[in-house]
Amino acid sequence: MKTLVKGTLLGAMMISGSSAVYAGCGIEEGRISIVGNEFPAIQTVAAAAVACAGDGVEATANLTADHQKINVAGMQGNPAEYTSAIIANSSIVALMNEDVIRPLDDLIAEHGQDIPKNQLITINGKVMAVAFMANAQHLAYRKDVLADLGIEPPTSYEEMLAAAEKVRAAGASEYPLGGAYKAGWNLAQEFVNMYIGHGGEFYQPGSAVPAINNEQGVAALEMMKSLSAYMNPDYLTHDSNGTGAEMEAGNVIMMNMWGSRIGKLQDDEGAPPEIASNIEVGGPLMVGDSGTPATTLWWDGWTVAKNISDADAVATFLAMKNGISPSILNEETMGQAVWMIDGYEPAPVNQGVFASIAAGSTAYPMLPYHGLMHTALGNEIADFLTGKEDAATTLADIEAAYTTAATEKGFL
Numbered sequence: 074m075k076t077l078v079k080g081t082l083l084g085a086m087m088i089s090g091s092s093a094v095y096a097g098c099g100i101e102e103g104r105i106s107i108v109g110n111e112f113p114a115i116q117t118v119a120a121a122a123v124a125c126a127g128d129g130v131e132a133t134a135n136l137t138a139d140h141q142k143i144n145v146a147g148m149q150g151n152p153a154e155y156t157s158a159i160i161a162n163s164s165i166v167a168l169m170n171e172d173v174i175r176p177l178d179d180l181i182a183e184h185g186q187d188i189p190k191n192q193l194i195t196i197n198g199k200v201m202a203v204a205f206m207a208n209a210q211h212l213a214y215r216k217d218v219l220a221d222l223g224i225e226p227p228t229s230y231e232e233m234l235a236a237a238e239k240v241r242a243a244g245a246s247e248y249p250l251g252g253a254y255k256a257g258w259n260l261a262q263e264f265v266n267m268y269i270g271h272g273g274e275f276y277q278p279g280s281a282v283p284a285i286n287n288e289q290g291v292a293a294l295e296m297m298k299s300l301s302a303y304m305n306p307d308y309l310t311h312d313s314n315g316t317g318a319e320m321e322a323g324n325v326i327m328m329n330m331w332g333s334r335i336g337k338l339q340d341d342e343g344a345p346p347e348i349a350s351n352i353e354v355g356g357p358l359m360v361g362d363s364g365t366p367a368t369t370l371w372w373d374g375w376t377v378a379k380n381i382s383d384a385d386a387v388a389t390f391l392a393m394k395n396g397i398s399p400s401i402l403n404e405e406t407m408g409q410a411v412w413m414i415d416g417y418e419p420a421p422v423n424q425g426v427f428a429s430i431a432a433g434s435t436a437y438p439m440l441p442y443h444g445l446m447h448t449a450l451g452n453e454i455a456d457f458l459t460g461k462e463d464a465a466t467t468l469a470d471i472e473a474a475y476t477t478a479a480t481e482k483g484f485l
């Protein structure tokens with residue numbers, strides 16, 4: 074799976090400007106109901122998909138930061154509330170585990186033969202999703218502040234800590250670091266990055282048995298706690314939107330941020346021009362001496378629900394296909410993502426994602442039981458960061474919570 078995902082992402086860098094013809098607009102039968110995240114690239118895809126509906130066809134999109142809390146439940150009914158979920162490496166696993174999305178091979182054969190092969194996410198021999206963008210977390214920083222203080226942009230978390238102390242000591246910002254450390258999914262993702270950066274393995278070889286209560290796990294937690302000392306005291310409530318707003322307000326000087334969010338930070342809608350024009354991106358941050366970047370590679374794509382009629386499935390497939398057609402690419406949308414779409418031309422705003430790919434970053438673990446690990450991480454790490462537990466106890470609690478959940482699901 075790691076090879077599949079990295080190959081798919083690398084394919085995004087080599088797409089030529091061919092002129093594939095995409096059909097699907099003017100859908101006159103069926104229902105289209107989309108659930109997904111709310112950042113600009115997904116807003117663009119959903120808008121183009123909904124625009125395909127003809128008169129009398131219901132087409133809606135629910136884009137929210139809480140999409141992972143509602144997509145499974147919203148697709149379990151019969152018929153499903155949502156006919157398509159926009160997902161990524163991690164979130165497709167939950168949908169497959171609950172058997173709420175359908176293989177797309179028959180729909181591709183009839184309606185999607187023109188979709189480039191590198192966009193087809195094949196799992197266990199069946200196409201389960203169509204990818205449309207690559208993503209990764211990497212450095213974002215205020216180039217003017219660092220330059221004024223004679224600080225080079227950090228390339229590692231150790232350098233980021235040293236830079237944060239200099240920024241604070243100079244009075245440029247009391248809380249110069251940011252991060253999507255909101256307790257739950259976001260906090261777990263930061264641990265996943267940090268643990269991989271330290272060279273850690275999540276499971277015993279060839280099994281679903283957890284293996285994070287070790288030296289690398291302790292080091293990952295301790296680095297996260299060191300970083301949190303330079304963050305807003307409310308950092309456990311800050312997701313990507315929250316920490317992004319802190320940078321736009323001029324408070325955060327450096328942070329680890331999703332490439333898909335950079336365009337919003339650099340536009341003229343949130344931050345004042347003197348801040349937005351000075352937000353720059355760097356590559357993925359390193360940590361320790363493993364030589365592995367402390368980030369993960371991702372793809373975002375769309376699925377089709379299982380518990381819907383054939384008419385709804387065809388309508389949804391055609392709408393979503395149009396949502397990622399070359400027609401969505403223009404001067405405004407080019408910088409929203411590293412698009413895996415014919416005609417995409419890399420924009421400077423996306424150089425952090427390309428740097429993450431070029432650095433040999435690891436794909437997020439796409440294992441059927443890793444969602445349970447992610448949940449356990451998100452529920453337990455805050456106890457360490459707030460001083461309620463030591464690192465070893467927190468890691469033991471994570472392994473225990475994961476073991477209970479994995480046993481209930483039959484993975485252990």
